[in-house]
Amino acid sequence: SYTGRSTCHVLAKRRIRLPKLGSIRTSKTNQLNSGRIKRYTVSLEPTGRYYLSLQVEVEAPQALPKTGRMVGLDVGVADLVISSDGVKYGTFHAPWAEKQATKWQSKYAKRKHQVTITVRQWNHNHKTVKEELNDYQNWQRAQQQKARYQAKIANQRKDYLHKLTTALVKQYDVIVIEDLKAKNLQKNHCLAKAIANASWFQFRTMLAYKCAWYGKKLITVKPNYTSQICSHCGYHSGPKPLNIREWTCPKCGTYHDRDINAAVNILHKGLKAVG
Structure with missing residues (x-):
């Protein structure tokens, strides 16, 4: 992730302009019309998705009516x-989501173990086996699904x-x-x-x-x-x-x-x- 303090501009309902990156597609930027963007952070989550976090200066919300309770x-x-x-x-x-997370956690642990064994064999024999690349991709996929x-x-x-x-x-x-x-x-x-x-x-x-x-x-x-x-x-x-x-x-x-x-x-x- 990285953080910047340069000026950001809301271009449209789902468009915002960031320094160096230019115009990017976002969501919920229509809520920023009444505030001033002071800082932004772009980060890559373990889910494989990019997120933009904005620090916005806005007016304090109005007090709610009293209920006496x-x-x-x-x-x-x-x-x-x-x-x-x-x-x-x-x-x-x-x-349902907890069951899926547990299932992919188990798959991630098993595939990580397989990758570790394969890499050790490769380091010992000084040659690459075909199964190594496939196991590595499966491990990355399981890691991403678990995180999601x-x-x-x-x-x-x-x-x-x-x-x-x-x-x-x-x-x-x-x-x-x-x-x-x-x-x-x-x-x-x-x-x-x-x-x-x-x-x-x-x-x-x-x-x-x-x-x-x-x-x-x-x-x-x-x-x-x-x-x-x-x-x-x-x-x-x-x-x-x-x-x-x-x-x-x-x-x-x-x-x-x-x-x-x-x-x-x-x-x-x-x-x-x-x-």
Whole structure:
């Protein structure tokens, strides 16, 4: 990849002029009419496709109308987000693309092994065999296909998170979330893949900058004991294993869904912190 700061010009709806490269075909350049391009980056992705990234200076978006609503959000593995209102937003899944990515990952590993053996034989015998070139091309093809399916999953996940965070920012004026350290939680090898697929950090990042853009308030609180305290009477019932998803408070008898109860406690913590 390379980056330049020279002036770029939008020529048409799907045309842009770059220094040295001249006029190239692009997409979505019609959205750049109200902004000034300050920097561009051209990169070649592992998928074999070229991408143009533009840094554009635009006016800040207008604040969204106030709704007067507040919410606490608890993040999870089975459900990505659980709100204090009792709404559960599922985790992103792309079963077909994930299956294809796994299949091509296996093909890539096998073909890479074949190429390695062939190259070693060539280095030992000081001669080229016909199978070497074919194996190398197959390996490159498998690498590209694997990268394309992985990129497809990442793009679909990002699209899902964008739609979810935008909907939350439009609904609520104050959003309270846990200050989770996802990197530390991924040390649990049983949950590492599920936590990475949920993209908690990316969800929080999107939520933070969209709240700043649209004039909403984001509050972070410590996650300590949010699933152990009764949100009705405040009784601390002690730690519970992950397979316990519902429980009844032994003091006041209130029946709780574990995740919704945690989201309510997160909201209470956030409101107490801001006074």
